Amino acid sequence: AQRVTQPEKLLSVFKGAPVELKCNYSYSGSPELFWYVQYSRQRLQLLLRHISRESIKGFTADLNKGETSFHLKKPFAQEEDSAMYYCALRRGSGTYKYIFGTGTRLKVLA
Amino acid sequence: DVKVTQSSRYLVKRTGEKVFLECVQDMDHENMFWYRQDPGLGLRLIYFSYDVKMKEKGDIPEGYSVSREKKERFSLILESASTNQTSMYLCASSLGSVGDTQYFGPGTRLTVL
Numbered sequence: 407a408q409r410v411t412q413p414e415k416l417l418s419v420f421k422g423a424p425v426e427l428k429c430n431y432s433y434s435g436s437p438e439l440f441w442y443v444q445y446s447r448q449r450l451q452l453l454l455r456h457i458s459r460e461s462i463k464g465f466t467a468d469l470n471k472g473e474t475s476f477h478l479k480k481p482f483a484q485e486e487d488s489a490m491y492y493c494a495l496r497r498g499s500g501t502y503k504y505i506f507g508t509g510t511r512l513k514v515l516a
Numbered sequence: 517d518v519k520v521t522q523s524s525r526y527l528v529k530r531t532g533e534k535v536f537l538e539c540v541q542d543m544d545h546e547n548m549f550w551y552r553q554d555p556g557l558g559l560r561l562i563y564f565s566y567d568v569k570m571k572e573k574g575d576i577p578e579g580y581s582v583s584r585e586k587k588e589r590f591s592l593i594l595e596s597a598s599t600n601q602t603s604m605y606l607c608a609s610s611l612g613s614v615g616d617t618q619y620f621g622p623g624t625r626l627t628v629l
Contacts, residue, residue: 450620508558
C-alpha cells in the first residue's frame with residue numbers, strides 16, 4: 407500500500423541547532439516526493455520537491471530509495487522556521503493525486 | 517502569482533443541512549483538489565478533478581460530492597452535514613505536469629453543530 411509516514415508529531419529544537427524532519431514512504435514505483443510547509447495563519451505552500459534537488463530557505467531533502475526516506479534537513483534552525491511540515495508523495499506517473507503524511511510541527515526555541 | 521480563493525473562512529452549519537464550499541483559481545489550472553485537514557491525520561484527499569465535469573474519488577469521498585462546471589471553479593458539497601464532518605477544508609489546484617506544484621487556498625473551517 408502507498409503510505410507516507412512522519413513519525414514525529416512535534417519536534418522542538420533550539421535556534422542554531424540542526425533540524426531533521428523525518429519522512430518515510432511506501433511505494434512500489436518511482437516516487438515523486440515533496441515537502442509542504444504551513445506557517446502560522448498562512449496557507450499551505452510548497453517548500454521543495456526532490457526532482458528539483460534545490461535548497462529553499464536553507465532546507466534540503468535527499469531521496470534515499472534504499473531506505474525509502476525523504477528527510478528534510480537544515481543545518482542551523484531559525485525561529486522563523488517554526489511551522490507545520492508535511493511530506494507528500496505523488497501516486498504514480500499517470501495521476502496528480504497525492505498522499506500526505508500526518509505532519510510534523512517544528513518549534514524553534516530562542 | 518497563482519491565487520486560490522475559498523468562499524468562506526469560517527462556516528457554522530447544523531446537522532442535516534446541505535453545505536456548499538466553493539473554490540476558485542485564476543491560473544487556468546487543469547487539476548483541482550479538495551482535502552480535509554485534521555490534527556493527527558494530516559491532509560486527506562476527498563475528491564480530485566482533472567478537467568471540467570471530470571472527477572475522481574479520493575480516499576474519503578463518503579458523504580461528499582463535487583461539481584466542476586467551469587475550469588476555474590470546484591465546489592464541494594456536503595449533502596447532509598454531520599458532526600464528524602467538522603474540519604478544516606482545503607482546496608488546491610495544479611497545472612498538471614511532471615513535478616507539478618499544488619497551490620492551496622486559505623481553507624474553510626467548517627463546524628457542524
